[in-house]
Amino acid sequence: MAWFDDIYYFTTGRLRIAHVTDSHLFAQRNGEYFSVNTAVHFSECLADISQQDIDCLVFGGDLTQDHSAESYFLFAQLIAESPLQCPVFWLPGNHDDIALLTRISGGQIQHHKRLKFNTAEVLLLNSKGPTPAGWVSAQHLNELTDVLTDNTAPCVCFCHHNPLPINGYLDKHILENGPQLLNLLVNNGRTQALFHGHVHNEHQWQFRDLNIYASPASSIQFLKNTAQWQQQNKGPMYRIVTCNSAGINQPFEFSTEVVCLNG
Template sequence: MTTTLLLQLSDTHIREPGRQAYGRINTAPYLAEAVASINRLPQAPDAAVITGDLTDFGRPAEYEHLRELLAPLRMPVYLLPGNHDSREQMRASFPQHTYLGTEGFIQFSVAVGGLQLIALDTVVSGASEGRLCPQRLQWLETELARHTARPVVIAMHHPPFRTLIGHMDDIGLLEGADELEAIVSRHPQVERVICGHLHRSIQVRFGGTIAATVPSPAHQVRLDLAPDAASAWMLEPPGFGLHALPAGGRLVSHTAASGSYAGPFPFHDGGQLID
């Protein structure tokens, strides 16, 4: 039985070599460690998608550094913009990624093994919050109508749900979430809505399926559910997502920690539980 594996990275926030994000964290070694962890997986992913905030300021040197860090990945990599990115510079820095298009929103639909990956652009230029306008939503509706017989994963940067982390919800998807949920509910082939932006693993029921975020390979947003919680990040364990679709089955999503750890060790020795 063939299983399709879609790797998800998000919120890499790469700066120019030697520069630190927020003046405190060099995100590049964390991404390099995540890439090494991905390449050590027992089963190689069919493709990877990065759900936004690829860089910190959308500068040419940042995207050049990102390209170098991603080069060891042994699979196709698909890029989405986040609120820290520049659509124009993404296209200029990754000209071989023709799915990015030449102008306007970065939205695309590609086959990855047995599933269809559909990417939505939630970015509002110059703003931290996200929006889905009627034009973007109509494109999604049309694309879903073209793929009724294939399992679909929708990828986007801003999650279309409240996370209860107040300062992040203030810059979440402020327009189009209800309309998106209505579209998803009409299309049962949508197996998952995968998002970034939150630097945490969060899941919620959405439109008859599951919408979820994944950790950053570097820093995480602090888990504080107070409505007036301060905007803050933590050096909690970094990670990434792995979405597995067995032939004829349902999508199973895993969250993995990046890094090197002891093991694996057997639970049994010669069929006997080790004492």
């Protein structure tokens, strides 16, 4: 089955998305990543999102820190225990195993990578490469090209890796063919914004006329503008993306904000 074959349909002209990324869970609930209990931070994000007017959650990758199967089961268990009612979609990060992500999919956790609403859509991309750095395969680029040329509806995209340098430590694990992906998105003319995780902080810039946003991690943040790996505990964090698609020949609009739960 090709990556974008299954489509999830929303019957609304507005879609509000919670972008939660880089949870770095362990097999045990008490696992700590640089002295932060990541399961607690992730659960606090889920609880806060459940109080928002949110249609779906997109998990942006790096579910696991210890690469254990149990960490994936904990992810599913934390979602099941939370008050969150909306569907949860995922895309893989460099730490993740796609087979294990697929294994926990079912019910509230969905495997779809193409989300349609009214006259617009959301695409969840696979930037997982053979190393911690990102790479979008030729096959995936071809599949994405086919989807983008399928119609003229506006879309927003999500991936895990940063496609451009951020002047930070994680640039050593950048999306290595990021410019190729970005030029594809811009040249097609449909993509309004690209959101990613991986860099453990919020960033915003443009590539040509494409808006690019990095979302902060639910676990910990990495200090900006330094080549040194310095961690900051700012409490659980996530991003909200609101997309409005009024209909054919109507302007597509989106807005976004970062939510910080100072724990």
